[in-house]
Amino acid sequence: MTQTLDAAKAAAAGRSASGAAFDRVLDVVERRRAEFDEKRHVPRDVIEEFKNAGIYRASTPKQFGGDALPPAEFLRLIERIAVVDGSAGWVASFGSSLIYLAALPSQTQAELYADGPDLVFAGGLFPVRPAERVPGGHRVSGRWKFASGCLGADVLGVGIKGGEAKGGRPLTAVLRPEQVEIVENWNVIGMRGTGSHDLVVDGAVVPDEWTFVRGGEPTVDEPLYRYPSVPYAAQVLAVVGLGVARAALDHVIAQGGRASYTGAPVPAERATYRIAVGQAEAQLRSARAYFYETTEEVWATVTAGDPASARQTSSLRLASAHLAKISFEVVRAAYQLGGIAAIADGNPMERYLRDASVVPQHAFLQEGMYDGAGAVLMGVQPFPGYL
Structure with a gap:
C-alpha cells in the first residue's frame, strides 16, 4: 500500500490547480457550456480535464498526495470557472468535498486514494434515511436528492441515521458507483448542467469504516481539516x-x-x-x-x-x-x-x-x-x- 501511495504521489507531482491545465479548463468550459445545459450534466471527459488541472485533489490530504489548498486559493479557482459557466463552477466546487472524507479512518482513506489523489466525491445526503444495523455496518436502502455531479463521481455518499452510538448525528455512507442507481431527473430552470440527480440504493451493505459524520472529527492532522x-x-x-x-x-x-x-x-x-x-x-x-x-x-x-x-x-x-x-x-x-x-x-x-x-x-x-x-x-x- 505504501509503495502504491508513493507512486501516486510521484506521478501527481506538479499537477496543482494552476497554469496551462487550468487555462485549458476555462477554454473547454467556454466552448462546451451549451452542451452542459443540453445534457443536464458535465460529461466525464470534462471532469477529467478538471482532474488534470488539480481541481479534485484540492482537498485531498497531503499525506495521500493531494494539495490540501488553502480555502481562499480554491475559492478563487471556482470563482474563475463560474465566470465562464455557473454549472461547471458548481460541479468543480465539489473538489472541496474531500474534507468530509477526512473523518473516515486512515486505512479507509488510504484505500480510497490508492490509485491517486484525484478523487471525485458526490453525495445525495438528504433526506436522511434509516438504515438496518447489521454486523459491522449498515444495510442501506432508499432514495436521495440533489447529488450534484453524480454522473462523474468516483465515489458517492448517501445520508443515513446514525443512532445512539453517534449521538443521533446522521452518517454519510460511502459507496462505489456500481452500488448506486442514478435516476436522471434534474429538470430545472437554473444550473441545468450540474446533473443533480436522485440516487437510489437497494440493500447495499456499507461497513462502519466506510461511514462518517459530516463535519466530524478528522483523522488527518493538517490545517485544512481544522x-x-x-x-x-x-x-x-x-x-x-x-x-x-x-x-x-x-x-x-x-x-x-x-x-x-x-x-x-x-x-x-x-x-x-x-x-x-x-x-x-x-x-x-x-x-x-x-x-x-x-x-x-x-x-x-x-x-x-x-x-x-x-x-x-x-x-x-x-x-x-x-x-x-x-x-x-x-x-x-x-x-x-x-x-x-x-x-x-x-x-x-x-x-x-x-x-x-x-x-x-x-x-x-x-x-x-x-x-x-x-x-x-x-x-x-x-x-x-x-x-
Whole structure:
C-alpha cells in the first residue's frame, strides 16, 4: 500500500490547480457550456480535464498526495470557472468535498486514494434515511436528492441515521458507483448542467469504516481539516454566484455602447444606466471583499494551531449567505439593464439570471443564515445546526 501511495504521489507531482491545465479548463468550459445545459450534466471527459488541472485533489490530504489548498486559493479557482459557466463552477466546487472524507479512518482513506489523489466525491445526503444495523455496518436502502455531479463521481455518499452510538448525528455512507442507481431527473430552470440527480440504493451493505459524520472529527492532522467544514461547503457554492454575477455585470458594462432598437441614446450616455452599473459594482466588490477577508482570517487562526471560534464560524456562514444574496441582486439588476434583448434564448443574460437564482435557494445560503449570525453576534443561542 505504501509503495502504491508513493507512486501516486510521484506521478501527481506538479499537477496543482494552476497554469496551462487550468487555462485549458476555462477554454473547454467556454466552448462546451451549451452542451452542459443540453445534457443536464458535465460529461466525464470534462471532469477529467478538471482532474488534470488539480481541481479534485484540492482537498485531498497531503499525506495521500493531494494539495490540501488553502480555502481562499480554491475559492478563487471556482470563482474563475463560474465566470465562464455557473454549472461547471458548481460541479468543480465539489473538489472541496474531500474534507468530509477526512473523518473516515486512515486505512479507509488510504484505500480510497490508492490509485491517486484525484478523487471525485458526490453525495445525495438528504433526506436522511434509516438504515438496518447489521454486523459491522449498515444495510442501506432508499432514495436521495440533489447529488450534484453524480454522473462523474468516483465515489458517492448517501445520508443515513446514525443512532445512539453517534449521538443521533446522521452518517454519510460511502459507496462505489456500481452500488448506486442514478435516476436522471434534474429538470430545472437554473444550473441545468450540474446533473443533480436522485440516487437510489437497494440493500447495499456499507461497513462502519466506510461511514462518517459530516463535519466530524478528522483523522488527518493538517490545517485544512481544522477549517470549519460545513461553512466551507456553503462558501464553495456562494462563490459560484459571485462568478456568475461578475460575468453578468461585465456583460452589461461591455454593452454600454450598443445601439438602441428605438433610437434612444446608447446606454453609456444614460445616467440611470451608469448609476445602476456603479451601484452594482460597489455592491459586488464589497460583498466579495468581506467574503475573502473572513476566509483569510479563519485560515490564519487554524494554521496557527487554534480552533475557529463560534463567531468566526458564524462569520463564514454570514459572508456566504450575504454573497449569494448580493450576487443574485446584481445579476437581476444587470438583466434589467440588458433590456428586451436579455429575454432571448441564447442571450447570455438569461442564462446568468437562471443560474444566479439557484444559489441563494440552497439551504446553506438562505436568508435564515442572517438570523443565526445575528444570534451569535448578540450572544444568544442560534437555531439548531447553525454552528
